[in-house]
Amino acid sequence: MTFFFLKIMTTKVNKLFQIAGWNILFSILILFFQSFFYFDFETFKHNLTALTFLYVLMDGISHFGLLLLITTACTYIPLQLLFKKSMIPLYFLVGILILFNIYILLDIKVYEIYRFHINGFVWEMVTGAGFSQIFVLETSLILKCVLIILLISSFYIGFYYASKTLVNRNKMVNWKKLFGGFLVLLVSANAIHAWAAATQYAGVLNSALRYPVHYPLTMTKMLAKMGVTSSSAPVSFDNQKREGSTLHYPTHPIKANPTSKPNIIYIVLDSWNYRSFTPEVCPNITAFGMKSCVFTNHFSGSNGTRGGIFSLFYAIPPLYWDDVEITKTPPVFITELQKHKYDIWSITSATIANPPFNRTVFASVPNIQLCVEDGDALTRDTRVADQFIKTLSQNRTRKNPFFAFLFFDLPHAISLPKNVKKQFTPSWEAANYLSLNNNTDPTPFFNLYKSCVYNDDILVGRVIKALEENKMLNNTIVVITGDHGQEFNENKKNYWGHNGNFSRAQIGVPLIVYFPSQKPQAYHHMTTHFDIAPTILKRALHVTNPISDYSLGYDLFNPQKREWHLVGTNINFAVIKDGYIATRNFDGSLSLTDSCLNEVDKSKVPLKPFLDIIKHANAFYKVTK
Numbered sequence: 034m035t036f037f038f039l040k041i042m043t044t045k046v047n048k049l050f051q052i053a054g055w056n057i058l059f060s061i062l063i064l065f066f067q068s069f070f071y072f073d074f075e076t077f078k079h080n081l082t083a084l085t086f087l088y089v090l091m092d093g094i095s096h097f098g099l100l101l102l103i104t105t106a107c108t109y110i111p112l113q114l115l116f117k118k119s120m121i122p123l124y125f126l127v128g129i130l131i132l133f134n135i136y137i138l139l140d141i142k143v144y145e146i147y148r149f150h151i152n153g154f155v156w157e158m159v160t161g162a163g164f165s166q167i168f169v170l171e172t173s174l175i176l177k178c179v180l181i182i183l184l185i186s187s188f189y190i191g192f193y194y195a196s197k198t199l200v201n202r203n204k205m206v207n208w209k210k211l212f213g214g215f216l217v218l219l220v221s222a223n224a225i226h227a228w229a230a231a232t233q234y235a236g237v238l239n240s241a242l243r244y245p246v247h248y249p250l251t252m253t254k255m256l257a258k259m260g261v262t263s264s265s266a267p268v269s270f271d272n273q274k275r276e277g278s279t280l281h282y283p284t285h286p287i288k289a290n291p292t293s294k295p296n297i298i299y300i301v302l303d304s305w306n307y308r309s310f311t312p313e314v315c316p317n318i319t320a321f322g323m324k325s326c327v328f329t330n331h332f333s334g335s336n337g338t339r340g341g342i343f344s345l346f347y348a349i350p351p352l353y354w355d356d357v358e359i360t361k362t363p364p365v366f367i368t369e370l371q372k373h374k375y376d377i378w379s380i381t382s383a384t385i386a387n388p389p390f391n392r393t394v395f396a397s398v399p400n401i402q403l404c405v406e407d408g409d410a411l412t413r414d415t416r417v418a419d420q421f422i423k424t425l426s427q428n429r430t431r432k433n434p435f436f437a438f439l440f441f442d443l444p445h446a447i448s449l450p451k452n453v454k455k456q457f458t459p460s461w462e463a464a465n466y467l468s469l470n471n472n473t474d475p476t477p478f479f480n481l482y483k484s485c486v487y488n489d490d491i492l493v494g495r496v497i498k499a500l501e502e503n504k505m506l507n508n509t510i511v512v513i514t515g516d517h518g519q520e521f522n523e524n525k526k527n528y529w530g531h532n533g534n535f536s537r538a539q540i541g542v543p544l545i546v547y548f549p550s551q552k553p554q555a556y557h558h559m560t561t562h563f564d565i566a567p568t569i570l571k572r573a574l575h576v577t578n579p580i581s582d583y584s585l586g587y588d589l590f591n592p593q594k595r596e597w598h599l600v601g602t603n604i605n606f607a608v609i610k611d612g613y614i615a616t617r618n619f620d621g622s623l624s625l626t627d628s629c630l631n632e633v634d635k636s637k638v639p640l641k642p643f644l645d646i647i648k649h650a651n652a653f654y655k656v657t658k
Contacts, residue, residue: 305515317494
């Protein structure tokens with residue numbers, strides 16, 4: 034590419050390429066300085082050694098320079114050669130640079146709140162069904178975004194005219210020196226990272242996680258063979274699915290002999306922070322909890338909706354998501370309900386087409402409803418309760434038992450209509466994500482969130498009252514929980530929301546289970562979403578198989594200590610054991626922290642047990658060759 038670029042500079046369009054070069058150079062510098070916002074230096078400073086700082090400088094410039102040069106080579110250069118002396122390709126280049134900068138700013142904000150970059154998963158949510166249900170954009174937030182876009186555009190238009198002025202004054206870009214310096218930075222940064230990966234030098238490895246579309250060099254085995262580093266390679270936390278294996282779920286045919294068939298209801302609040310399960314915020318659910326079994330130390334199978342709902346129904350880790358979606362394999366829980374003539378109702382505020390639970394959880398259920406009618410989150414949640422109560426009334430005389438999945442969205446939206454009173458103050462009027470940082474006082478934001486939970490509690494109270502009025506509670510199992518948690522910077526690491534880490538703030542959720550024959554009690558041993566479906570299958574449908582045939586969970590009421598918990602999806606997952614969280618990051622690297630996300634020296638904790646857990650979790654794969 035360098036040779037091609039140098040040759041172009043000798044052509045008659047040299048002046049236009051010089052203008053383009055100055056624009057690209059300005060953009061690299063701007064992006065490099067903006068990239069420092071990927072770092073929270075207050076929590077990162079203990080790893081900020083001289084080597085780490087040197088790496089950040091070299092890697093930042095070379096990485097964003099490489100991205101821009103690749104973009105330029107694929108777009109601007111062909112256009113300029115095609116249109117010769119036309120200015121149109123230059124205008125196109127300025128537009129590309131503006132869009133690229135906007136993407137980086139958006140990615141910085143996404144990373145700051147959630148600790149992952151804009152990726153295919155995010156893009157699928159943005160472009161898929163139910164965008165308005167997943168993302169609630171207040172008018173003030175949209176206006177701020179428009180203002181930022183206009184500001185960026187004006188900067189780049191200014192750079193364009195400044196570039197023309199420099200070229201007209203014969204201030205030319207020295208391409209040989211520019212590319213020479215760029216290559217030195219690129220090679221040096223990758224060499225440092227290769228050594229850091231081989232020696233597990235935390236500062237450099239953590240820095241490399243910050244940038245989007247970043248795949249730095251690793252050569253651990255080669256460096257070990259050369260004697261540069263130790264021969265003991267770091268543990269790989271890639272999913273240990275064996276080549277040639279296929280989904281084998283359940284491992285044996287399910288056998289059941291139900292003597293009765295109680296109705297079953299899953300009531301799930303999206304993004305339910307466990308700290309909001311109090312009598313003040315949830316008076317109706319708390320009162321129902323007095324008649325139920327309350328599990329105070331409960332955890333979802335993931336920090337996002339896709340994995341959380343998956344673990345709730347399948348009772349196996351969401352690592353199996355891709356295999357299940359491709360094969361359209363429904364959960365044992367649903368197939369057993371269908372086998373015993375249950376009516377299946379899905380009444381959800383957000384669409385089950387995104388994520389595609391209609392192709393996974395409900396793949397075997399014909400004509401499943403995707404969601405209620407559109408509207409704001411409170412309106413949709415109200416329709417969920419209304420539709421369930423109406424359906425309940427219409428089916429009182431039917432002989433078939435039913436399973437109902439009620440999915441409320443308001444705690445995820447964190448948005449209330451202006452005419453709805455905020456129950457908790459001081460409160461934000463709307464979620465202002467652009468203002469969030471590690472020093473933000475979470476109280477007004479959390480109060481807005483609690484007001485949302487409070488309004489959903491009213492709706493859940495109506496559902497419970499309808500069951501009581503129809504005299505169905507004596508023959509109905511009711512499960513009330515969340516798909517995952519919602520963090521409000523509880524760990525003081527500038528995490529807000531979910532999908533960012535695997536601490537209790539993001540995977541801990543309330544769990545209330547009403548069994549008609551079970552004595553009300555609070556249970557304090559650790560339980561997980563993997564335990565819920567097996568408990569119902571065993572106690573309600575009298576499935577005789579060992580739970581290990583179809584789940585990694587236990588009976589909820591079994592106080593046996595859970596030695597570990599595996600959470601997350603193939604993209605990003607973690608093993609939680611002995612107070613440590615071993616996380617396989619989005620780029621494939623491994624992080625080790627304590628339960629509050631404080632970094633732990635990996636050399637001081639044996640990692641093989643964590644790897645053995647991942648291998649054990651592959652019990653539902655069968656080797657075919």
